[in-house]
Amino acid sequence: MQRVVITGIGVISAIGLTRDAFWRSLVEGRCGIRTIHSPDFEQLRFKHAADVEGFVPEDHLSAKELTLMDRFAQFAVVAAKEAMAQSGLELTSAMREDGAIITGSCIGGRSAEEVGYRELYIHGRNRVHPLTIPLGMSNAGTSHISMQLGIQGPSYTISTACASSGHAIGQAFHMVRSGTAPVAIAGGCEAPLYFGNLKAWEAMRVISKDTCRPFSADRSGLVLGEGAAMLVLEPLDAALARGARPIAEIIGFGMSADACHITQPSAEGPARAMRMALRDAGLAPEQIGYVNAHGTSTEVNDRIETAAIRLVFGAHADKLAVSSTKSMHAHTLGAAGAIEAAASALTLANSIIPPTVNYSKPDPVCDLDFVPNTARAQQIEACLSNSFAFGGLNAVLALRNYA
């Protein structure tokens, strides 16, 4: 069994086009949610989202590469390259041969399909673009990372809605820990802000009337966002041998299914995933100082997640810091688990807990320390990063400070 460390992080999000910009925004408590002025949004009941403003794909990829990549895959490649650059890892031929790439995406490149459907159903054309399939497939992010980096080992994509990249990182952690892969790129990527999908979320009636206010009594729903985060995972010994500086260590992974309802969560399912992550990590609940919550800002998630944390931590729940960084980068669906795992690793490395912003009113059923509105300097020994999906599928990562 290898100890597994994160040696590189790449992030692209509404609150920063790079890892460093993202982290600065988290510390400053800057919210990336804004009113979108576009014809699509004029036909929606909600007007806000957290889009990646200022992203210029041509700065990162050639024209030829861009024709083969939908927006979510562009995010994947840009984040993976940033993570690799930070790790300083020079891939050997053995690493290329057995290295793993595991990404999470809920929607993938379905926006490419929508373009085709508009041609078919609105413009009366009888054909769609020949690249609709390779642009739209959810594994396109993984495939393009593999081609860009020349990594040829176990590579695939996991789709478990809002827990996709939590599951992806957990699987990659298992592979590196067991020695199956000498290195892994793991994370998630999503670009869900296209008309058909926005309409589908509108119909679910879970979008906030104003902004994302996790755990606040006046929360009214989630806000959609886009982006990606990728991590480089290596065995600790190999990282130290080449003189790399680990950012944080991944020490446990827990998964569970609620087996209950397709959209209503249970407290027991997430609680079991958290307990499993703690058990896998060999940690007592009292060793956890921080939980990066799933915290979507829907009435139900935040109430149930609070109950689940109380089930797992008992009296220690009152000593925990719990925050939802979705209040800043919004809900990026399949990328959420990875963006939040990146936030968790940076929290440990910098000894600063990012806040839950837009928090205005305590809710009696959400009665934990949510680090409201202002970041807090605090050294943390270990933390959990929670990801819970529609369909009741839960993924929880346990990370430890490597300082």
Added chain:
Amino acid sequence: MSDSIQERVLTIIANTRRIPLESVRPDSTFEELGVDSLDRLNILFDLESEFDIEIDDEEAKKVQNIPEMIAGITHLVEAKAKASPES
């Protein structure tokens, strides 16, 4: 007119839950009828189609029982009739 709105609302609830129309009365509670959050979504969706209206998320959250639902729909239908007098 309000009778017919009531009838149509009850029919939509019965169809969504796949239960006989006779079992849905104005004084039935959503709990008694086994209406969960997804059923509510489906009912709202079918009401919007049936009456050609748009139901606001925050207004929909306030609805606790069938009379409130009927009153809300009646209000939206009347507002729509006022906005387009020719129909």
